[in-house]
Amino acid sequence: GSYVYFQFVQQWPPTTCRLSSKPSNHTGHYLRFTIHGLWPSNYSNPKRPSNCTGSQFDGRKLYPHMRSKLKISWPDVESGNDTKFWESEWNKHGTCSVERLNQMQYFERSHDMWLSHNITEILRNASIVPHPTQTWKYSDIESPIKRATKRTPVLRCKRDPAQNKNGPTTQ
Numbered sequence: 001g002s003y004v005y006f007q008f009v010q011q012w013p014p015t016t017c018r019l020s021s022k023p024s025n026h027t028g029h030y031l032r033f034t035i036h037g038l039w040p041s042n043y044s045n046p047k048r049p050s051n052c053t054g055s056q057f058d059g060r061k062l063y064p065h066m067r068s069k070l071k072i073s074w075p076d077v078e079s080g081n082d083t084k085f086w087e088s089e090w091n092k093h094g095t096c097s098v099e100r101l102n103q104m105q106y107f108e109r110s111h112d113m114w115l116s117h118n119i120t121e122i123l124r125n126a127s128i129v130p131h132p133t134q135t136w137k138y139s140d141i142e143s144p145i146k147r148a149t150k151r152t153p154v155l156r157c158k159r160d161p162a163q164n165k166n167g168p169t170t171q
Contacts, residue, residue: 003040
């Protein structure tokens with residue numbers, strides 16, 4: 001697929017992990033936003049990332065030091081199978097980058113972006129800490145992220161499947 005830029009997508013694990021009936025072995029990392037992916041995108045339809053094909057994921061190309069970093073920044077919070085999650089993201093989205101970034105560079109770049117765009121800390125500095133009952137306006141969350149990253153974030157809430165269709169949303 002063709003693309004113009006990459007979206008760096010992060011998620012709040014406590015809202016994501018509720019979708020799974022399996023407990024994750026990453027409970028200590030639930031206190032911070034984690035990477036969901038680095039997705040090739042277009043301005044015309046940023047909510048629909050491009051899917052690419054190319055070199056298939058090779059777990060041996062992720063050196064042990066990188067694997068240990070990704071277990072913190074990019075854990076699979078739904079099933080707990082980090083390697084399968086990384087493989088899925090690389091095969092679906094990362095292969096778009098092969099002209100500029102090989103597999104190792106794609107994951108290194110994602111991890112470095114996570115370190116430099118620490119959404120958890122940015123929001124904490126604005127006195128916003130995700131909470132099951134506390135709500136904020138879109139602009140309350142968007143403004144500090146935009147100020148810190150010099151980028152306009154796109155925020156999306158996922159429906160809590162435990163709630164009815166008209167119930168509150170969380171993310």
